[in-house]
Amino acid sequence: MNAFTHRNGVLHAENVSVEELAGRYGTPLYVYSRNHLxxxxxxxxxxxxxxxxxxxxxxxxxxxxxxxxxxxxxxxxLDIVSGGExxxxxxxGADPGxxxxxxxxxxxxxxxxxxxEGIRFFTVESEPxxxxxxxxxxxxxxxxxxxxxxxxxxxxxxHKYISTGKKENKFGLDPARAARAYAxxxxxxxxxxxxxxxxxxxxxxxxxxxxAALGRVxxxxxxxxxxxxxxxxxxxGGGIGIRYSPDAVPLAPGDFARAVTPTLRALGLDxxxxxxxxxxxxxxxxxxxxxxxxxxxxxxxxxxxxAMNDLIRPSLxxxxxxxxxxxxxxGTIKGDLVGPVCESGDFLAVERxxxxxxxxxxxxxxxxxxxxxxxxxxxxxxxxxxxVMVEDDRAELVRARETWEDLVRGEV
Numbered sequence: 118m119n120a121f122t123h124r125n126g127v128l129h130a131e132n133v134s135v136e137e138l139a140g141r142y143g144t145p146l147y148v149y150s151r152n153h154l155x156x157x158x159x160x161x162x163x164x165x166x167x168x169x170x171x172x173x174x175x176x177x178x179x180x181x182x183x184x185x186x187x188x189x190x191x192x193x194x195l196d197i198v199s200g201g202e203x204x205x206x207x208x209x210g211a212d213p214g215x216x217x218x219x220x221x222x223x224x225x226x227x228x229x230x231x232x233x234e235g236i237r238f239f240t241v242e243s244e245p246x247x248x249x250x251x252x253x254x255x256x257x258x259x260x261x262x263x264x265x266x267x268x269x270x271x272x273x274x275x276h277k278y279i280s281t282g283k284k285e286n287k288f289g290l291d292p293a294r295a296a297r298a299y300a301x302x303x304x305x306x307x308x309x310x311x312x313x314x315x316x317x318x319x320x321x322x323x324x325x326x327x328x329a330a331l332g333r334v335x336x337x338x339x340x341x342x343x344x345x346x347x348x349x350x351x352x353x354g355g356g357i358g359i360r361y362s363p364d365a366v367p368l369a370p371g372d373f374a375r376a377v378t379p380t381l382r383a384l385g386l387d388x389x390x391x392x393x394x395x396x397x398x399x400x401x402x403x404x405x406x407x408x409x410x411x412x413x414x415x416x417x418x419x420x421x422x423x424a425m426n427d428l429i430r431p432s433l434x435x436x437x438x439x440x441x442x443x444x445x446x447x448g449t450i451k452g453d454l455v456g457p458v459c460e461s462g463d464f465l466a467v468e469r470x471x472x473x474x475x476x477x478x479x480x481x482x483x484x485x486x487x488x489x490x491x492x493x494x495x496x497x498x499x500x501x502x503x504x505v506m507v508e509d510d511r512a513e514l515v516r517a518r519e520t521w522e523d524l525v526r527g528e529v
Contacts, residue, residue: 120150120507121402121441121483128443128481130402132510135443139404139479142503143518145423146404147490149179151508153400154187161357161392162191164370168381168388173217175355175393176202178487183506183515184397185209194237196355196391200227207234217352217389219266219314221246221288228253228261238262238311240352242289247302254307262311263302264352267295269333271317271326289315292337299341310345312386313338316354319394322368324376327356331380338384352389353377359398361484362437370395394487401486403428403502404443405465407478408457417452419471421480424456425463426496428482428489432462440465442472443479454480458497490516498524 120131128135130148139146162172173194176185180202185195186209194215195206206216218231219240228250231239241247241263250261268289290298295313302308317330331353341348360367381388405423412418430436440454450473454466465482474480493501500519505512 118153118156120153120400121481123445126445128441128445130507130512133507133512135402135404135481136479138505138507138512139406139443141512142505142514144404144406144479145427145502147401147485147502147504148404149181149184149397149401149486149504149506149515151183151187151506154184154396155191157396157400158188158191158193161370161390161395164374165378165388165390167374167378170388170390171215172390172392173215174396175391176206177491178393179397179401179489179491180205181490181504181506181515182209183504183513185211188396194389196393200224200230203227203231203234203236213237217264217314217391219316219391223249225249225253229257232257232259232261235259236262238264238350240314241265241302244298244301247298247305247308251302251305251308259307260309261307262309262347264312264314264350265290265295265298265302266314266316267292267334267337269315269317269330271330271333292333296337296340299345303345309347310341312348312350312352312389313341314352314354314389316352316391317356319356320358321356322358322366324368324372327353327373328376328380331377335380335384338386342384342386348386350387350389351381351384352391353381355391355393355395357392357395359394359484359487361398361439363439398487399484401484401489402441403482403485403489405456405480405482407474407476407480409476410474417450419450419452419454419474419480421454421456421465423465423482423502424458424497424499425460425465426458426494426499427456427502428465428485429492429494430488431465431467432460433492438465438485439483440469440471441481441483442474443481446473446478448473450474458499495519495524500524 198220266289503518504516
């Protein structure tokens, strides 16, 4: 679904005027559509129903409690990468038995916390990590269920910063080493071999990398299932791409399912999925207000009150986000949409045909629901934006705007 459409020339989030939201809550402002979140989850669950996966929402994409709660109410689990995300997930009402814990640098404290809460399993990136989990399990009198992350060396054809399944990436073990690691880890005290994990990258727009990666680990999964009675799960990660630019073709859930379900069905293992961007990316916009229009000898700049600290994807990944006028006036101007941060890399769009706007007008940066607020910062001592959730004709503030006092809270 497209939750953000113009009606009578004004952009709406579901049935609520974005202009009204900006007036009520100020800018910069993140606005999310709850019905879009639900629609994405249900579309993926329906497409994959043949293998009935546990869909673990990837919290790192957007860790707002209202977002998490929406998916939890749909039956989701959570994919976390830190103790802080575990804390957030439990606070939002997650069942720890439906939480999987990934990440290459888990600390002792994080592992102990997760063991005591009884998470489903740890995604293990290295032998030293398995040893640490074993020691922590022995100390706490618990069992550490683990799934080694296998790196299938498949090119996901995405940005190099979000490619995670090639041999030069820091993630996981190659299949041969993983087989040896499983045999060794089975002898560690307090360890249970729970499954295998892979995740080859993010924003993938074709099915071929997923099918290729699955094909490279299927044989190992069959061997491990025969060798370890507790080996029950295959976690195939996430990475399903979405539409950012108007002419992009997103990866449809049905196409993804047709590429992976035959192999998954043949293996007969419990399936875990870890979507993040697919669920939340197009469920959110970042609303900003134009402060100035500036021209120099070679370029025109639209200067807004949102900056790279609010949405870093354009600066970090050279990512494209569609820019829409909240109140359509017609016409375009060629230039850059920039913010007030003192960096040349502070931009949201470069050399683009932008909506023709004037000082005080509102703009919406689309596809900002994933890795938007979650990656925001207080750089230049800028308070982070407010977040609002819209459902039908109702809007609720789900995170208050930070204040200047919040910036120095905790300082001495």
